[in-house]
Amino acid sequence: MTTTAARNRAILWLAGPAYLWLLATVLLPLAAMLYFSFLTVSPLSGTPEFTLAHYRTFFTQEVYLVNAGRSMMLGLHVTLLCLAFGYPAAWVLARVIKNRWREAMLLLVVLPFWSNGLVRTFSWTMVLTDYGLIGRALHAVWPGAPSIEIMNSYPAILVGLTHAYLPYVVLTCYVSLQGINPSLTEAARSLGASWGQVFLRVILPLSLPGIIAGAMLTFVPVMGSFMEPRILGGTQAIMLGTLIENQFTAAFNWPLGAALGFVMLGAVFLLMALFWPLIRRHVQGVAA
Amino acid sequence: MGSVDLQSVTKTYGATRALDEVTLTIAEGEFFGLLGPSGCGKTTLLRAIAGFVTPDSGRILMDGQPVERVPVNRRDIGLMFQNYALFPHLNVRENLGFGLSVRHRPKAEIAARVEELLRLVRLEGFGERKPRELSGGQQQRVALARALATNPRVLLLDEPLGALDKNLREEMQIELKQIQRELGITTIFVTHDQEEALTLSDRIAIMRAGRVEQIGAPRAIYERPATVFAANFLGAANLFTGMVEAREGGLTRVRLEDGSLVTTRDEAAPGRQVTLAVRPEKMQVAAPGEGPNRLSGTVSHEVFTGTAVILRMDFQGRAISVFAQNDGGPLPRAGEALTAAFDPANAVILTDPAG
Numbered sequence: 001m002t003t004t005a006a007r008n009r010a011i012l013w014l015a016g017p018a019y020l021w022l023l024a025t026v027l028l029p030l031a032a033m034l035y036f037s038f039l040t041v042s043p044l045s046g047t048p049e050f051t052l053a054h055y056r057t058f059f060t061q062e063v064y065l066v067n068a069g070r071s072m073m074l075g076l077h078v079t080l081l082c083l084a085f086g087y088p089a090a091w092v093l094a095r096v097i098k099n100r101w102r103e104a105m106l107l108l109v110v111l112p113f114w115s116n117g118l119v120r121t122f123s124w125t126m127v128l129t130d131y132g133l134i135g136r137a138l139h140a141v142w143p144g145a146p147s148i149e150i151m152n153s154y155p156a157i158l159v160g161l162t163h164a165y166l167p168y169v170v171l172t173c174y175v176s177l178q179g180i181n182p183s184l185t186e187a188a189r190s191l192g193a194s195w196g197q198v199f200l201r202v203i204l205p206l207s208l209p210g211i212i213a214g215a216m217l218t219f220v221p222v223m224g225s226f227m228e229p230r231i232l233g234g235t236q237a238i239m240l241g242t243l244i245e246n247q248f249t250a251a252f253n254w255p256l257g258a259a260l261g262f263v264m265l266g267a268v269f270l271l272m273a274l275f276w277p278l279i280r281r282h283v284q285g286v287a288a
Numbered sequence: 289m290g291s292v293d294l295q296s297v298t299k300t301y302g303a304t305r306a307l308d309e310v311t312l313t314i315a316e317g318e319f320f321g322l323l324g325p326s327g328c329g330k331t332t333l334l335r336a337i338a339g340f341v342t343p344d345s346g347r348i349l350m351d352g353q354p355v356e357r358v359p360v361n362r363r364d365i366g367l368m369f370q371n372y373a374l375f376p377h378l379n380v381r382e383n384l385g386f387g388l389s390v391r392h393r394p395k396a397e398i399a400a401r402v403e404e405l406l407r408l409v410r411l412e413g414f415g416e417r418k419p420r421e422l423s424g425g426q427q428q429r430v431a432l433a434r435a436l437a438t439n440p441r442v443l444l445l446d447e448p449l450g451a452l453d454k455n456l457r458e459e460m461q462i463e464l465k466q467i468q469r470e471l472g473i474t475t476i477f478v479t480h481d482q483e484e485a486l487t488l489s490d491r492i493a494i495m496r497a498g499r500v501e502q503i504g505a506p507r508a509i510y511e512r513p514a515t516v517f518a519a520n521f522l523g524a525a526n527l528f529t530g531m532v533e534a535r536e537g538g539l540t541r542v543r544l545e546d547g548s549l550v551t552t553r554d555e556a557a558p559g560r561q562v563t564l565a566v567r568p569e570k571m572q573v574a575a576p577g578e579g580p581n582r583l584s585g586t587v588s589h590e591v592f593t594g595t596a597v598i599l600r601m602d603f604q605g606r607a608i609s610v611f612a613q614n615d616g617g618p619l620p621r622a623g624e625a626l627t628a629a630f631d632p633a634n635a636v637i638l639t640d641p642a643g
Contacts, residue, residue, distance in 0.1 A: 183373040189360040190338060190367035191387035192438060201390070205377050 037258035045252070054259030064243065064260065068267070071240035074157065075223040079215050081162045086169035086214065087207075093170070094177040109170045112163060121231045124160050125151060128232070152234020160228040165221070169214035176210025177203070212279050220268050224261075240264060289351060290316045290441040290474030292337060297346035299332060306332040307343065308498035314491075317472045319465070321489030321506075323479055323522070329498040330478045331446060337476060338444050339363045350441065366435030366473075370447040372427050374419035380406075380430055381415040387438040405433040408467065425456045432464070436471065443468075445477035449484060461487050482522050486510070494518050513565055515640050525565040526608040527638075532556045539632050541580075546604055549580045552635035563638045566630050568598065569611035573619065574629035581635075583608070584627045587620050601626050 037055070039048035058064045089109070097105055112120060126132040130139065130149045138145050150156045180203065188198045226241035233239075240260065247257030292314040299307040306329045314320045322330040335341040337348060339360035348355050355363055375383050382389075384405050385398045406412050409429035419427055428449070435443060448464065449457045465488055468475050479485050485492050486506040494501040494509065494517070502509055502518045513519035516527065530544035535558065539551040542562060556562050574582060585601040597619050599610045610628045612619050620626045 181371070181373060183369050183371060184375060186340060186360075187367065187369060187373035187375070187434075188386070188390075189340075190363075190365055190444075191390065191434070192361045193386075193390040194361055197390045201386075202375060 033258040034262060036255050037262055039255050042252075042254040044254075048255075054256045055263065057256060058260060058263050064240070067238055067243055068240045068264070070238075071223045071264075072267075074161070074225075074229075074239060075219040077158055078161045078165060078222045079219045081158060082166050082169040082218050083173075083211065083215065085162070086166050087173050087211070090170050090173035090177055090210075093174050095182070106174075109167050112167055117164065117227060120164065121160050121228055124156070124163070124232060128156050128159060151232065152236070154233065154236045156232040156234075157229050157236065160232045161222050161225060164228065165218040168217040172214035172217065173207060173210040176207040176213075180206045212275075216272075223268070224264055291349075291351055292442060292474065292476065293347070293349035293352070294333075294337075295347040295349070297333070297336060297343045297348060299336065299341060299343050305498045307336065307346075310346070310498070310500055312493060312500060312503065314474060314476060316474055318474055319468050319488055319490045320474075320476045321479060321485040321492040322476065322495060323482060323485040323492050324495035324501075325480060325521070328495040330480075330495045332498075333495070334444055334446055334476065334478045337442070338365055338367050364438075364441050366438065366440035366443045368431050368435045368443070368445045368448055370450050372419075372431035372451075374427060374430055374434070376419055378418075379415065380411065380417050380419070380422070383419065383430060384415075384434050384437055386434065391438070401437060405437055408436070409433045424452055425460065428452060428460060429463075432467070436467075436473070441474065443473050443475040445475065447479055448477055450479075450481075457484075464488065486522070492522075494521055496521075510567075512636055514638065516563060516565075516638055517640075519565040519636070519638060524568050524609060526568060526571065527606060528564045528566070528604065528635075530562065530564070532558050532560045532562055534558055540637070544604060548583060550583075550635060551580050551632040552637060553633050554635070554637040556637050563640070565636045565638055566634055567611075568609040569596075570634035571608075571610045571628045571630045573599070573610060573612050574627045576625065576627045581632060582627055582629050584625065587622050587624055587626045589622045590619075599626060599628075601628070 036042060038050055038052065040046075040051045040053070041048050058068075093102060093105055093109075127134055128148070129135055129151045130147050135148050138148065150159070184202055184206070185198055188202045193201065224241045224244070226239065226245040229237045229239045229242055230245075244257050244260045244264075247253045247260065251257075292312075294310055294312040297307050297310045298305065308329075310329075310333060322333060324330045332341055336343055339355070339358065343356065350363070375386065378386070381402050384402045388398045388401060402415065406415055409432060411426060411429055411433070414422065414426065414430075419430065422430065428451070432448070435445075449460050452460060461484065477488065489506055491503060491505055492509055493503045496517050502514045504512075506522075509518060509522055513522065513525065516525075519525035519527070528542075528544055528550065530542040530550070533541045533543050533549075535541070535555065538553065540554060540556050542550050542552065542556075542564065544550060550564065552564060576584065583603055585603050588600045588602055588607070590600070591598040592614075594614070596614050597612045599612055599620065600607050601610065602608075608628070610626070
């Protein structure tokens with residue numbers, strides 16, 4: 001009896017602060033935003049009344065639907081790019097590089113985390129142009145070099161966001177690849193599998209949890225991103241994320257901004273629900 | 289189908305010679321054991337045969353064909369890992385069918401073969417289970433069946449029973465031997481467990497520091513060890529050093545360093561310094577007295593094992609053991625005098641000096 005009570009007390013003291021913090025800083029403001037999204041005006045700036053108009057706005061005004069679609073495509077593209085670059089790097093980290101070198105390489109991967117996001121994004125503006133350091137150096141060495149000017153375009157957004165989210169994908173894929181027993185590869189080889197078959201039938205399915213985790217950690221925030229599109233995107237900057245930001249910082253229409261945010265959250269939940277059977281089937285077999 | 293020939297196979301890692309001019313011939317259908325302490329190169333040799341290790345020099349032939357340049361997946365081998373290496377995301381049926389599936393065999397053929405394998409290792413009804421839902425012994429049987437699925441010409445086993453507890457291991461030894469006999473598949477296995485090597489193998493190669501120390505049938509190696517290492521690694525041995533005096537009447541007379549006289553049937557030139565090995569169970573407690581092959585001393589301590597008593601006695605500065613059957617008769621105790629005797633046929637002259 002006493003031990004159970006002591007255990008429960010310990011759990012309360014250990015986990016309590018974190019949950020209280022989350023409650024105070026995330027759930028309460030989120031609940032407030034949810035409440036705002038059903039009001040005509042923000043309670044801070046007038047007398048509000050209940051309305052569904054903001055949600056109706058999203059589904060009736062083309063600009064929101066189109067940009068929601070663009071944001072989803074952006075999320076998809078960045079996620080695919082992160083996987084294309086991150087998965088092979090994670091493989092090398094997990095299987096090829098050993099000991100101290102591995103630690104050093106992991107540190108390099110994590111480095112973008114430690115730099116300020118705004119500084120990181122602005123530094124790209126000096127790289128993605130012909131008039132930046134790299135562009136000038138390239139043209140000095142090779143006068144006939146093709147232009148590397150991609151500033152203020154969709155590709156520039158992709159570069160900035162891929163850079164920002166690559167560490168998540170590398171780390172989640174690294175963890176799941178590292179957890180695969182190397183003798184499974186040898187077993188598959190001894191049973192006659194080519195390297196391609198080893199990858200498709202053993203490595204890929206066993207590292208799927210890491211791929212899925214990395215993809216979710218990338219796709220969701222990229223869909224709502226506004227800083228990178230605004231700084232790097234030029235005329236391509238308008239995304240659902242920047243539209244939401246606008247409502248809060250420029251139009252001061254908090255209820256509409258909140259409603260758009262919750263529509264996006266709903267879309268994310270919907271996507272998860274669609275993919276859940278696939279995720280569960282693969283994660284089940286692997287977590288042994 | 290399934291002979292393996294190793295000719296002067298050498299592999300170095302930095303300054304260490306993991307394999308040093310290993311030459312071995314393993315016949316079709318043979319159950320061949322590679323026995324040795326850890327680091328002796330036995331696992332490297334197995335991995336070289338499998339194709340995971342490329343020798344620096346030497347040849348590896350299967351059925352007379354060189355295979356050094358054949359990649360693992362085309363070597364037509366079955367390999368069983370010590371940790372089984374079952375695919376955790378596949379069920380038993382899919383694990384067993386993996387080899388045929390990557391060879392793009394028809395589904396019906398795979399299904400039929402999997403059924404056959406499940407029967408072979410007595411796991412009918414377990415086909416839908418995931419590896420983690422099986423006991424250690426069952427996982428071991430799945431691993432064996434998976435290695436056999438494609439009817440490989442050589443079966444390679446890396447410490448096949450190492451992860452099982454004692455009772456299960458003995459049971460699996462019998463089962464493994466039975467399956468191997470039934471299929472007649474050439475089998476090479478690695479072990480550090482001398483009992484396992486003796487029980488399973490048709491022939492054993494004792495390995496030490498990358499070299500093959502001795503090759504032979506278990507009984508032949510046990511009864512006639514060639515070197516001090518072989519004598520000590522496979523069973524226990526009492527070692528005596530002395531000088532050959534003469535050869536007469538079919539016996540070689542050896543004067544030991546303390547002056548006592550022993551004889552052996554083994555031949556050696558007079559004047560040669562030799563080391564003799566006698567197994568503890570080949571020494572008997574004898575009546576006190578002088579004469580050849582009688583060694584006297586004081587029992588330093590005794591170990592009671594139930595069926596026998598192992599008497600330890602200091603002789604020539606080495607501890608020697610006498611294995612006395614617990615037949616109810618009186619046995620000397622610690623501190624008492626002991627005379628041990630042996631038959632000249634049971635004293636083996638080793639090729640290298642005792643260290």
